[in-house]
Amino acid sequence: MPSVEKIIEKMRNQPHGIRLPEAEKVLAAYDYSFKRQKGSHRHYLNKQGDLITLKDPLKISYINELLERIGEK
Numbered sequence: 001m002p003s004v005e006k007i008i009e010k011m012r013n014q015p016h017g018i019r020l021p022e023a024e025k026v027l028a029a030y031d032y033s034f035k036r037q038k039g040s041h042r043h044y045l046n047k048q049g050d051l052i053t054l055k056d057p058l059k060i061s062y063i064n065e066l067l068e069r070i071g072e073k
Contacts (some may be wrong), residue, residue, distance in 0.1 A: 004029040008072050015063040020056050023066060027052070030070045 007022045012020050032044040044052050067073035
């Protein structure tokens with residue numbers, strides 16, 4: 001699997017091609033941990049209490065929100 005930096009670059013250039021395991025790898029690198037799942041919605045929480053929700057399959061809006069939360073957009 002590619003490095004976190006390569007995945008972030010891919011998120012910026014090809015947001016349609018991101019898979020959930022790639023997004024989870026980026027979230028883990030930024031101290032987000034999986035908390036719960038309800039249906040297709042997966043919730044991740046960091047130590048500061050910031051909650052982010054991803055829905056599989058990933059849409060561009062989820063990728064853009066993820067990039068904003070980690071400060072890469």
